[in-house]
Amino acid sequence: MTVTIVWFRRDLRLTDHPALWEAAQEGAVIPLYILDPHESSGAAELWWRHQSLHKLAESLAALRLPLLLRRGDPLQILQEIIDTIAVDGVAWNRRYDPRGMAQDTAIKADLQARGLSVRSFPGDCLVEPWLHHHDQQPYKVFTPFWKSLMARFSVAPALPQADLQPLAPELTQQLSSESLSSWQLLPQQPDWASRFPEFWEPGESGAHIRLHAFLEEGLLNYSKGRDFPAQPSVSRLSPYLAHGEISPRQIWQETQSHLANHPELAAQGEHFLRELGWREFSWHLLFHFPNLPDTPLRPEFADFPWQNNEKLLYAWQRGQTGYPIVDAGMRELWQSGWMHNRVRMICASFLIKDLFVDWRKGEAWFQDTLLDFDEANNSASWQWVAGSGADAAPYFRIFNPVLQSEKFDPQGDYLRRWLPELAALPDRYIHQPWMAEANILAQAKISLGVDYPLPTVDHAQARQKALDVFQNLKKKT
DNA sequence: ATTTTTTTCCT
């Protein structure tokens, strides 16, 4: 009978957890979570992590297992536990972020030198990110990447929940855990996160409830509906995925089995799974280009003449740009910790190409405020919008915030949900309040510049300026 | 995962 420490990281779940499964097959399991103070984490993701750890501890407690919570350098913590009690090995699911991989390699070497069995298992990708072209080059374009992945690999079946046995009391007595509340993961400004529980139910069971609700209600119109932020046509699984409360393998498998019963949804399902493919592609890119979070993949973007106007950045962050679709998105993010994908693209394009603020400032803001923050998705997607990424939008693809709003929120339902001060404006003007005549504004009780800002920049001018800058960048190279 | 301008095609 062996005793294995199972080190939980961004895989806060009990099902389809390969390390936990394997360790439980062989004997007793000591579940451990380490808060690493050197790891930078956004305020929103810490809020979620608090709830998530609480839920995981509850699920384990029901199986008469503790969740050990320790704060500090992971190697030191592991050494400390190993020195205290008789442990045979340590097991974890692999991480694929550059810092995490380096840390895991060092820890594995150290613990193995101490004679421990250290085993790592596949982490939360459909296929581990080190695949490449036949000539060893990494994929830089999504479609060939995804086709090749689909053709060459099959997704491993999701594992059921491990059969966990209670720990022997004498073992439990020797283990000390810190209290979750002592970590103070919840934000210092409590009113900021106060509305999160209206929108989210963190935890493994919440993840599966969400997935099944989506498969039943959202998938039917996924391909078209996913672009309309007022429609319930997207899965909203991203925060669960980011914290590993559900694995991509589980989403894959449960979607496939739903499709088996609903063959008419095949095309919608394929589209949904392809979005999981974009997550996969982002992790592939981050693995092969570890500087993705702070260095443009296309070198000509290194000298981009950013203006980085602090006031404009602040207006964007707080949803005060004067462009309703941008402001609605930024307020959705601030209030709910999440933003619809279509609106993320519009807001990001606006920051970069209308406000001339460095995409890394936007990336940092998203990191701090997104409940679903994911290092690979966030950096790959910002580079995609900036045009500096691998398979990026061409630089001249500049979103028009009014057209996008009219096209994807025609009745202004999304705008009215997040911008109550504009609710009384007629549909025709809600996408561009500055075009409304004085009597219409008066009727809607809006004084522009007082109740709602005038546009901070002129889109047509900003667009032209952005295109000119891009022409100059091209000339230099 | 686009927008704008130009051209074509019809009335």
Place this chain on the structure above:
DNA sequence: GGAAAAAAA
């Protein structure tokens, strides 16, 4: 002269 398609950015 307006809509649709194609081209350019």
